[in-house]
Amino acid sequence: MVIVIQCTDGVGLVAAISKVLANEECNIVSMREHVDQEENKFFARIVAENVTDPVGIEERLTKVLPANAIVKVNPLPEKNIVVLVTREYHCLSDILTRNHFKTLGAKVKCVIGNHPDLMNITKRFDIPFHLVSHENKSRETFENDLMQLISPYKPDYLVLAKFMRILSPGFISAFNMKIINIHHSFLPAFTGANPYRKAYIRGVKIIGATAHFVTSDLDEGPIITQQIIPVNHSFTLQDMVKAGRENETAALAKAMQLVFEDRVFVYNNKTVVFD
Numbered sequence: 001m002v003i004v005i006q007c008t009d010g011v012g013l014v015a016a017i018s019k020v021l022a023n024e025e026c027n028i029v030s031m032r033e034h035v036d037q038e039e040n041k042f043f044a045r046i047v048a049e050n051v052t053d054p055v056g057i058e059e060r061l062t063k064v065l066p067a068n069a070i071v072k073v074n075p076l077p078e079k080n081i082v083v084l085v086t087r088e089y090h091c092l093s094d095i096l097t098r099n100h101f102k103t104l105g106a107k108v109k110c111v112i113g114n115h116p117d118l119m120n121i122t123k124r125f126d127i128p129f130h131l132v133s134h135e136n137k138s139r140e141t142f143e144n145d146l147m148q149l150i151s152p153y154k155p156d157y158l159v160l161a162k163f164m165r166i167l168s169p170g171f172i173s174a175f176n177m178k179i180i181n182i183h184h185s186f187l188p189a190f191t192g193a194n195p196y197r198k199a200y201i202r203g204v205k206i207i208g209a210t211a212h213f214v215t216s217d218l219d220e221g222p223i224i225t226q227q228i229i230p231v232n233h234s235f236t237l238q239d240m241v242k243a244g245r246e247n248e249t250a251a252l253a254k255a256m257q258l259v260f261e262d263r264v265f266v267y268n269n270k271t272v273v274f275d
Helices: 013-023 054-064 090-100 116-124 139-153 169-173 195-202 237-260
Strands: 002-008 027-036 041-049 070-073 079-085 106-113 129-131 157-160 179-183 206-213 223-230 264-267 270-273
Touching: 002 054, 002 264, 013 027, 013 041, 013 054, 054 070, 079 090, 079 139, 090 106, 090 116, 090 237, 106 116, 106 139, 116 129, 139 169, 157 237, 179 237, 195 237, 206 237, 223 237, 223 270
Parallel strands: 079 106, 079 157, 106 129, 157 179
Antiparallel strands: 002 041, 002 070, 027 041, 179 206, 206 223, 264 270
């Protein structure tokens, strides 16, 4: 069972946590902790055995920790997700394959696309596909249509698997720090559209992919993970795009694993990640 804690730092926190678990005869298998000294914040992820009273342990831990501590005991071992797509298949294909073989750490409840291109591959995996076109609609109407489809599934997270639409602050706030995006650039470099073209023109020697939580500031949300690959003068723009797709798929897969296993803590537009 996993226990995650985020609170103000203080003397004796590890001892207090250990004592509560020992009193409940819970065995600590692993414990990772981090202190941000500038922010005076404490973070911990604990894996424990013999946890028979999760609610009681959560209450007892809260009592011995500083005020406003965030404590979660065994937060949903398998998450439910909704995947949003446009036309590019590579990230979705990886998600559907992992979901099929139960290695995703989450269950894909449905896929929503604003184009029909990925309907066929989604249905091959027996996953519901919903088409919500953005054409001839205001952004408000489009997002209302999305929300009506998403809400009944009650997802823990939305995954933007190359969903090439900018979401409004209102929509994002309804899923605060629950939207995972993959951006085809090593942020903060080359935000927005056409980052590979920008990188090609700039003559970069590495290209990257960044998985991050979505905020109302475009491509500036808390970063979960980043991956890079080397390139050189011989790479055409098409070469960069092809190589980048593999990078994007890997970075998004890693980010989902970290988030679904409750290894990511968010604060002040940054993350603490217990990999």
